[in-house]
Amino acid sequence: MRTAFISHPVCQQHDTGSAHPECARRLSAIEDQFITTGLRDALRYVDAPEATAEQLLRVHTRTHVETVSAMIPDSGYARLDPDTIVSPYSLAAAFRAAGALIAAVDLVAAGEMDSAFCAVRPPGHHAESNRAMGFCLFNNIAVGAAHALEAHDVGKVAILDFDVHQGNGTEEIFADDDRVLFCSTFQHPFYPFTPVPPNTANRVNVPLDALAKSEEFRAAVTDHWIPAIERFEPEMIFVSAGFDAHVADDMSHVRLTDADYRWVSEQIVDVASGSATGRIVSTLEGGYELNSLARCVETHVRTLMGIQTPQPATGLE
Ligand SMILES: [Zn+2]
Numbered sequence: 001m002r003t004a005f006i007s008h009p010v011c012q013q014h015d016t017g018s019a020h021p022e023c024a025r026r027l028s029a030i031e032d033q034f035i036t037t038g039l040r041d042a043l044r045y046v047d048a049p050e051a052t053a054e055q056l057l058r059v060h061t062r063t064h065v066e067t068v069s070a071m072i073p074d075s076g077y078a079r080l081d082p083d084t085i086v087s088p089y090s091l092a093a094a095f096r097a098a099g100a101l102i103a104a105v106d107l108v109a110a111g112e113m114d115s116a117f118c119a120v121r122p123p124g125h126h127a128e129s130n131r132a133m134g135f136c137l138f139n140n141i142a143v144g145a146a147h148a149l150e151a152h153d154v155g156k157v158a159i160l161d162f163d164v165h166q167g168n169g170t171e172e173i174f175a176d177d178d179r180v181l182f183c184s185t186f187q188h189p190f191y192p193f194t195p196v197p198p199n200t201a202n203r204v205n206v207p208l209d210a211l212a213k214s215e216e217f218r219a220a221v222t223d224h225w226i227p228a229i230e231r232f233e234p235e236m237i238f239v240s241a242g243f244d245a246h247v248a249d250d251m252s253h254v255r256l257t258d259a260d261y262r263w264v265s266e267q268i269v270d271v272a273s274g275s276a277t278g279r280i281v282s283t284l285e286g287g288y289e290l291n292s293l294a295r296c297v298e299t300h301v302r303t304l305m306g307i308q309t310p311q312p313a314t315g316l317e
Helices: 025-037 062-071 090-107 142-150 168-174 214-232 258-274 290-305
Strands: 001-006 044-047 117-118 157-161 179-186 204-207 238-242 280-284
Touching: 001 090, 001 204, 001 238, 001 290, 025 117, 025 290, 044 258, 062 090, 090 117, 090 238, 090 280, 142 168, 142 238, 157 214, 168 179, 179 214, 204 214, 214 258, 238 258, 258 280, 258 290, 280 290
Parallel strands: 001 044, 001 117, 117 280, 157 179, 157 238, 179 204, 238 280
Antiparallel strands: none
């Protein structure tokens, strides 16, 4: 399988302060892991372009884009909400993070690549059409999904979100769009504390208890996500890949392991091989414990590539 790895150096210049979990070291840990394991040489690296205003405005209001832009300080830091800190390079990083999804969709829709992984920050799935929140400025995956639907011959997409936090922004943006199936697993009740609406043919929210482990997570995917995806028959699959449900990640209480991230990646590849003809665009959301983040992203990308993943040597099976 041909898999693109899309990022941009400015994503590491989005400075959130010395004590913030959503930090530049997340991306350098992933890059180090890819170099150490030799995976870097097997991937096609692509520099993320900047998303255009037109591409952002498919999912965000003009007021939102202008407000975020106006809040960026010339020096030091500013807060868009209690958790969401921006600094001079944050806007450039946010435009590249959203642009990575545009490039990913263009490559995959054209058949040039089978799949793509976007290693970007700031993350995106909490950003609503008119609100930045939860470390997110623009909703990167929504920008990508809208691009597939508006600029390519793609009629229906599924967005699968396994971050431990509910993807409220993605859900809000596509709430009334029957071309989009949104499937999510998340710790509940938990941040973002937004209401979890009832499931529909286009929305499959599966809340997980705070102490959920592999069994509950895998049952959610097997019993709820997969049947919904098979019924919906998406033509391209998007993944909000957050790794903060890992047992080593103290951002949440859910206790997934490396093996669970390999397993869910395999399930996604398997279901994408049907109506979506294997087309997958995945992007980094959360994941704050650097060692498990780096390992699990490697596993996820190897699975997209169809390369057998080595057994983790962590004893976390
Ligand atoms: Zn998260």
